[in-house]
Amino acid sequence: MSSEKLRVALIGCGQIADAHLGEIRKLAHAEPVAVCDRERDLAVQAAARFEVPQIFDDVEQMLATARPDVVHITTPPHTHKALAIAALRGGAHVYVEKPFTVDVAEADEVIAVAESAGRLACVGHDQLFDPCWVECRQLFEKGNLGDIVHVDSVQGYDLTGIFGRLVSSDPEHWVRRLPGGVFQNTISHALYKITEFLPDTRPHIQALWFPTPDSGGLKSELRVMLRGEQVTASLISSFAARPVQRLARIYGTKDTVEVDLEARLVRKYYKLSAPGPFAKIEGPYRQSKEAKRNFWKAVRKFWKSDLQYFAGMNGLFDRFYRAILTGGPPPITHGEIRRVTDIMDRIFATCQQQELEFARSNS
Amino acid sequence: MDIFVTGGTGFLGKHVVAKLLADGHTVRCLVRPTSEVEALRSTVSEEQRPRLHFVPGQLQKLTPDLLAGCDAVCHIAAAMKGATAALFVDNVIGVRKLLKVTAEAGTKRVVLISSLAVYDTSGLKNNDVLDETCPLEPQPQLRDPYTYSKLAGEQVAWEAYRAGQCPLVVIRPGVIYGPGRDPLSSRVGLNFGKLLIKMGGSQRLPYVRVEACAAGIALAVTTPGIEGQAFNLLDGELVRARTFLRYYRRGHRGLWVIPVPGWAIGPLAKFNVWYSKRSHGQIPPVLTPYKCNAMWKPLQYSVEKAKSVLGWVPQPNTLDGVQGL
Known part of the structure; x- marks a missing residue:
């Protein structure tokens, strides 16, 4: 180089x-x-x-x-x-x-x-290169997760923040003029975590968006289901849910993990082996051990100056x-850029179609 | 006089509007869709209401026709929080747009509300007097984002003044307190919920009571022949941080206080800078010797200019001023 x-x-x-x-x-x-x-x-x-x-x-x-x-x-x-x-x-x-x-x-x-x-x-x-996402990808590449069956991806947003207030108070704001409204500016992060494991060029899409009573008419909630040949996925974008989350749960045929981008950690799900009610004790016990491990891992990373926000x-x-x-x-790749953009277009087109049908059925 | 006011529904703006109306002026308030118009209207008497007008709009989209016929513009609107870029949009680009429109409309007086924080205190020794003759901050990018944006906004206005495009008067208030606002400020220390890291203690707090501040601004709008001048507005007798905190903890809310003595502020700031660099920004350099020097250096402040030129009467004493808040 x-x-x-x-x-x-x-x-x-x-x-x-x-x-x-x-x-x-x-x-x-x-x-x-x-x-x-x-x-x-x-x-x-x-x-x-x-x-x-x-x-x-x-x-x-x-x-x-x-x-x-x-x-x-x-x-x-x-x-x-x-x-x-x-x-x-x-x-x-x-x-x-x-x-x-x-x-x-x-x-x-x-x-x-x-x-x-x-x-x-x-x-x-960029979140595909966050250390916790890299860790998740490595688990998949090592075969620890098996074949991926489903991905849940959640993206929260705080409309009471400085930028959020600007968007919600100004009907002429540029974000609101985008074909996908505020979601066009926010859901990329949730979607590309799905497309990493959903290789289909044109997955089947079901989607709807809607305002909440507090959002002043702004469509602030989005729900999407995607279905490919082998993998399904759900995408939730919520401005109402608290705390604001950036989460993905990846379900494999061998194991399931949850990637929490806010806490920057990968949580594993365990198959419990204890019989009957003892499994209800084994579950929290194994989770507490994992939490302890994650805690010390985070402390070590902090010590090594390895908790950079924009890593x-x-x-x-x-x-x-x-x-x-x-x-x-x-x-x-350019192909991946195109594919994610195309899926976003189709999500918003589906939402608009669903909105029209909803209005028609109500009238 | 017919006076156009931005930020009229804010904490300071409401008092300025009330004072201008009480003095018999007509006030046009620029209001955004989110502005609390009714809250302001409800504070105005029946007699004054016909002289209060609301102009829906935004600073960025202001047009000269909205200022037609007005005698003065009082620019109070400012963003206080957010990233530097966001603060610049309101506090610098907003000023630039406003001054372009006032020049086109031929406005005869523009009063810009700046901040006492714009001064360069690095050349002052402990207990030196800070007044309007002190130079402005030469390295504003090293200060906090709000100060940087207010200083850049003020510089935009002075450029317009020097170019003969703006009959400018600048008001530099200290920390404004009054009913409806917690008087505990970063001049005392860093507040995180119930925790306060008290910085120093012997420094006098450059505070100004909101009603007195509004009266000073009203005088800056109406006093003839003061274009090109700046005025500091502060209480007459300023309280020291440790005295204020003693009062505050008794009368307001319980706080867990971690005291950082004055002599330790410098080393603490140096450690913050060193660690931030060493950790590649894992913790940002929130405290730097430069910022600390500007924020917590013990100084004396003078408001003699505002008193003598504007005939302004300050709140006599901060400790009396914060009573009952």
């Missing part, structure tokens, strides 16, 4: 840009060289806090002047396609925050430009940059 550092530029200096710039700076083989935002004040603050030398409010000027090797796009989703294509045509590889694009037609355009330019496009499916993002950046430098396989 070349010892030269990749020159990284970032477009869109909102809240998530902080995480990107912070993690890029931790990597030995990359350095942030430019930030760009059409609101120059935002670019200025990001550059000042993360010591980025060049500031722009115009993308074309940034591409021409900074000549980045990689461009991170952390703008709202409806701007991703145009910005990614501009960066790819400018000769850069692109890392696009989730969701990759507004729909699969846009994703196809970006991927086509990337492939014709001989560049890589990556999407921010998954760091892992994905690292793999993406290495793929660029070595010409090795990308951490997320």
Whole structure:
């Protein structure tokens, strides 16, 4: 691998840009060289806090002047396609925050430009590289889980947070104008944990979305069932459920595990062997032993400074940059980017259809 | 006068609106869909209601026609919490948009509510006097996100003033307290629920009672010939942190207090910075020597300028001011 550092530029200096710039700076083989935002004040603050030398409010000027090797796009989703294509045509590889694009037609355009330019496009499916998800994947690859039968994926969201309040109070907010509404901006994380184990290109989908009495008409709950050849899955996105969760439960023919992204741990489910009521004692006993093990594991990790909040993002950046430098396989293939985007489109189309049918039956 | 107010339904804004109405002015309040309009309306007397108007809208989408005919703009709206970028959207880009519109509308006075936190205290020794002659923070990105955004917002306004586009008056209040707001602030220490890490104790708290602050702002709106000036607003006699805390623990709520003596703040901040670096940001550098210096250095404060130029009368004493809250 070349010892030269990749020159990284970032477009869109909102809240998530902080995480990107912070993690890029931790990597030995990359350095942030430019930030760009059409609101120059935002670019200025990001550059000042993360010591980025060049500031722009115009993308074309940034591409021409900074000549980045990689461009991170952390703008709202409806701007991703145009910005990614501009960066790819400018000769850069692109890392696009989730969701990759507004729909699969846009994703196809970006991927086509990337492939014709001989560049890589990556999407921010960073939780796939979170240490606890990596641990889960390793259990599967070692055969400990057997064949996967089903995946439950839960994604919570807090509408009372600063961004959530903005979205819920402003009917014109850009998030609400996306085809999938707020879910388009949030469910990628829940969905790509499913698609990791559900290989079908076009799984059968049942889905519905609805508001809750407290959400002010905003569709805040989403339920999805997916069925592939071998694997089924459920996706729950809830703004009402507390605590806010990021959970996935993977059911295998040999074993079942639960991955808790908030607590960053993998919980195992045990087959109980004690007879009758003793199994009810054996269950909590084995869980308490596992909890103790997880506790000390977390303490050890803290001691070793290994509880970084954006560890998954760091892992994905690292793999993406290495793929660029070595010409090795990308951490997320263009095909997978397209497949996840397509499934999202079909989930939202199913929801809209279901909504129409519900309205028709009620009228 | 006809005065356009942003943030009029907020904690300080309500008092400013009440004071302006009481002084006989007409007030136009910019209100967002989430603003508590009824709460403000209910505090206004029958006689005053015809002079209070609500203008639905958002700072980012303001147009000059909404300011047509108004004599002054009083910009109180500000975001207090959130990531730096989010704070910049409201506190910097919001100011930039507002000033563009006031310039187009030909507004004759713009009063910007800034913060006492914008000063550079690194050049001051313990117990030096901080007044309006002190320079502004030269490295705001090293301070907390709120201070950074308020300072950047103020600098945007001064640029517009120097360019002749904004008849600007800046108000820099201290920590505003009053009915409906817990007077315990980060100037005393770091509060986590029932736990308080008390930082130092001998420092005077730069507090200002909300009604007095509102009166100072009203004077800044109406006093002629003060464009291009800034005014600090604070109580007359400031209480020391340890005295305040003694009172607070008696009269308010129980707190578990971990005291950090003044001499230990510097080493603690250095340890935080060292550990944050060593752990690659596992714990962020919340305390840095720079931030601590700005927040907890024992200083004296002067409000002589506001008293002499505006004729402002401050709340005489913070300890009296917090009684009954």
